[in-house]
Amino acid sequence: MNALIHRLRTQARAAEARTDLVVAIVALALAALVVPTALRGEGPTLANLQIVGYFGAIAIAAMGLNLLVGYVRLVSLGQGAFFAVGAYASAWLLVDGDLSPLLAILVALVAAGAIGAVLAVCSMRLRGPAFAMITLVVAILVEQILVEWRPLGRLSGYPNALDHGSGLIDPVEIFGLTLEPPLFAGTAVTVVIAIVFVAAIVFLGYRNAVGSAWGRSLRAIGTSEHLAAHLGVNVFSRKVVVMAVASVYGALGGVFYAQVMAHLQPETFDIFLSITIVLAVILGGGGTVVGPVIGAAVIVILQQTNVLVPVVDAQRSISDSWYLSTPGLIGLLLVLTLAFLPHGIVGSLVRLTHRGTEEPSEVETGADDGSELARSSDAVADAVLSVPTDGGGENLLEVRGAVRRFGGLTAVGGVDLTVRRGTVHALIGPNGAGKTTLANLVTGVYAVNEGELVLEGQRIDRWPTHRIVRGGVARTFQTPLIFAEESVEENVLAGFLDTGTMPFWRAWLKLPGQYRRNAEMRERAEQLLELVGLAGHGHLEAGNLSYGKQRALEIARALASGPKLLILDEPAAGLNTSETSVLGELLIRLRDRGLSLILVEHHMDLVTQVSDEVTCMNTGVVLAHGSTAEVLADPAVVEAYLGVAVEEGS
Numbered sequence: 001m002n003a004l005i006h007r008l009r010t011q012a013r014a015a016e017a018r019t020d021l022v023v024a025i026v027a028l029a030l031a032a033l034v035v036p037t038a039l040r041g042e043g044p045t046l047a048n049l050q051i052v053g054y055f056g057a058i059a060i061a062a063m064g065l066n067l068l069v070g071y072v073r074l075v076s077l078g079q080g081a082f083f084a085v086g087a088y089a090s091a092w093l094l095v096d097g098d099l100s101p102l103l104a105i106l107v108a109l110v111a112a113g114a115i116g117a118v119l120a121v122c123s124m125r126l127r128g129p130a131f132a133m134i135t136l137v138v139a140i141l142v143e144q145i146l147v148e149w150r151p152l153g154r155l156s157g158y159p160n161a162l163d164h165g166s167g168l169i170d171p172v173e174i175f176g177l178t179l180e181p182p183l184f185a186g187t188a189v190t191v192v193i194a195i196v197f198v199a200a201i202v203f204l205g206y207r208n209a210v211g212s213a214w215g216r217s218l219r220a221i222g223t224s225e226h227l228a229a230h231l232g233v234n235v236f237s238r239k240v241v242v243m244a245v246a247s248v249y250g251a252l253g254g255v256f257y258a259q260v261m262a263h264l265q266p267e268t269f270d271i272f273l274s275i276t277i278v279l280a281v282i283l284g285g286g287g288t289v290v291g292p293v294i295g296a297a298v299i300v301i302l303q304q305t306n307v308l309v310p311v312v313d314a315q316r317s318i319s320d321s322w323y324l325s326t327p328g329l330i331g332l333l334l335v336l337t338l339a340f341l342p343h344g345i346v347g348s349l350v351r352l353t354h355r356g357t358e359e360p361s362e363v364e365t366g367a368d369d370g371s372e373l374a375r376s377s378d379a380v381a382d383a384v385l386s387v388p389t390d391g392g393g394e395n396l397l398e399v400r401g402a403v404r405r406f407g408g409l410t411a412v413g414g415v416d417l418t419v420r421r422g423t424v425h426a427l428i429g430p431n432g433a434g435k436t437t438l439a440n441l442v443t444g445v446y447a448v449n450e451g452e453l454v455l456e457g458q459r460i461d462r463w464p465t466h467r468i469v470r471g472g473v474a475r476t477f478q479t480p481l482i483f484a485e486e487s488v489e490e491n492v493l494a495g496f497l498d499t500g501t502m503p504f505w506r507a508w509l510k511l512p513g514q515y516r517r518n519a520e521m522r523e524r525a526e527q528l529l530e531l532v533g534l535a536g537h538g539h540l541e542a543g544n545l546s547y548g549k550q551r552a553l554e555i556a557r558a559l560a561s562g563p564k565l566l567i568l569d570e571p572a573a574g575l576n577t578s579e580t581s582v583l584g585e586l587l588i589r590l591r592d593r594g595l596s597l598i599l600v601e602h603h604m605d606l607v608t609q610v611s612d613e614v615t616c617m618n619t620g621v622v623l624a625h626g627s628t629a630e631v632l633a634d635p636a637v638v639e640a641y642l643g644v645a646v647e648e649g650s
């Protein structure tokens with residue numbers, strides 16, 4: 001067994017390392033194409049080298065924007081502003097400052113990151129059009145400052161070069177090497193080499209980051225901030241960090257641009273620049289790693305070469321009283337992409353190649369009783385579950401006099417509830433009794449108006465959700481919340497606490513230990529899937545699983561965080577009788593291995609099968625509490641809840 005595990009680990013690590021190697025080789029091959037041409041410094045190649053430099057600049061800005069647009073799904077129209085900040089701040093510091101060139105560029109990047117972070121803090125609660133509008137305003141403001149603020153004219157030779165001196169930014173010298181821009185024939189265009197080199201490094205870092213647990217947290221936020229918080233992600237700080245990172249990438253694009261062009265014109269940094277970068281992301285494929293790079297390449301070719309000339313000529317041959325300019329054509333391309341290629345070039349290709357894994361019926365469970373969920377074994381449960389007890393008292397969770405009001409409605413009105421270690425505590429009651437609200441109080445979705453919540457002796461009622469999750473509480477939801485477009489395995493991987501705790505720098509650097517950790521997580525995810533009856537489903541698209549399987553997947557994801565308390569909100573809803581019984585067996589296995597469970601449930605068969613204690617709520621208060629038999633036989637419970645169900649014959 002150990003040998004098998006070791007082999008699986010080694011294979012996973014090797015596969016990942018192989019992909020990294022391929023990317024590194026492609027980057028080196030690109031560099032090898034550019035470097036000799038740049039060093040030759042021949043006349044006709046200058047324009048092409050300028051295009052390469054410009055492509056590097058736009059591609060890097062687009063990678064940063066992809067973190068926001070493609071992963072967090074926040075549409076920013078302000079990436080051009082950060083591009084401008086990087087270009088102007090670095091140019092200013094290089095021309096005027098006493099700093100070394102590297103330090104000047106670093107200061108410009110830090111300044112852009114800080115502006116991005118402040119913008120994120122100010123617009124934290126906004127999504128959709130409101131966020132896009134804020135970033136649009138920032139882009140317009142920055143453009144206005146560039147045009148109006150006279151001191152900046154020195155960097156551009158604009159509006160009158162003679163007023164302001166040369167209008168050219170001197171080339172940067174680093175370690176005695178002059179990074180010459182592609183301006184004069186016969187020069188060795190060394191800046192392009194530096195750009196290709198740095199671009200390859202920041203691409204690898206970006207790729208590492210989005211492929212890591214940190215990247216998973218961005219996708220989680222993009223899908224549902226509520227879900228992300230329940231995966232242990234501090235949504236506020238993560239959004240600030242990702243905005244800062246996106247801004248730094250945008251600014252680095254600007255630094256490249258300033259170095260390639262060696263002078264700046266304010267009109268270059270108008271709103272069209274921001275739209276160009278957005279288009280690079282959308283056209284290439286938002287939420288894919290290489291999409292922005294491909295998109296940037298296509299757009300730069302369209303903008304900077306003559307390929308669009310025939311289109312413009314055709315338009316003018318129809319009517320020459322108006323002129324379809326390049327920005328007009330690019331805008332048209334944006335509209336066409338949104339309409340016909342919503343997943344972009346790379347996104348569409350990925351979808352085409354993954355079509356084969358979308359059929360859910362291909363995986364047999366081996367069950368012959370109508371259950372879609374396979375029964376797991378004690379051996380798997382033993383291998384995958386070990387609940388730390390920390391030597392605390394008998395009670396894991398104590399809810400004391402919890403009150404939660406919504407306006408005039410008291411959803412939870414002074415509830416006491418104790419969950420003992422290693423037991424299943426069922427929470428039953430008619431619709432609207434306050435069960436889900438109580439679960440939401442325990443996981444910090446709502447704060448209690450009165451009362452206390454104590455987990456292992458610690459007050460948690462003022463803790464945010466992500467902290468409670470990291471403290472050992474996991475949950476599933478009444479309506480399954482999964483990453484529908486991701487694989488089943490990715491869904492489980494998102495459940496590990498690494499999703500919330502991994503810092504950006506560690507994700508970016510992907511130190512050797514990370515390969516080992518990734519292999520460990522994959523192996524554990526596989527075991528968890530087997531435990532919940534989804535062995536062999538890892539590669540399937542989660543959104544195509546049946547309802548019952550999605551519920552099982554949620555349980556596997558919740559278990560990935562290694563919780564002490566698992567809250568299940570109506571896990572049997574939508575399951576047939578045999579699936580409910582399989583689920584019951586699973587819950588008993590979890591309990592027998594030390595896990596504590598709160599089971600919010602209407603299915604009395606399941607409640608009877610698994611519960612050690614039952615609390616029945618009605619209109620926000622506890623109606624009855626005790627052993628399963630006691631509570632189900634309580635006349636008040638029968639009248640308030642079961643009586644209705646019996647009468648309805650359900």
Ligand SMILES: Nc1ncnc2c1ncn2[C@@H]1O[C@H](COP(=O)(O)OP(=O)(O)OP(=O)(O)O)[C@@H](O)[C@H]1O
Nearest residue numbers: 406409411429430431432433434435436437438478
């Ligand atoms: N965010 C909210 N804002 C206003 N009212 C709410 C909110 N959440 C819950 N409620 C109200 O609180 C009451 C309790 O709802 P809750 O969802 O907790 O009941 P439940 O016992 O879980 O019901 P069900 O079994 O149908 O899920 C309901 O009247 C509901 O409308």
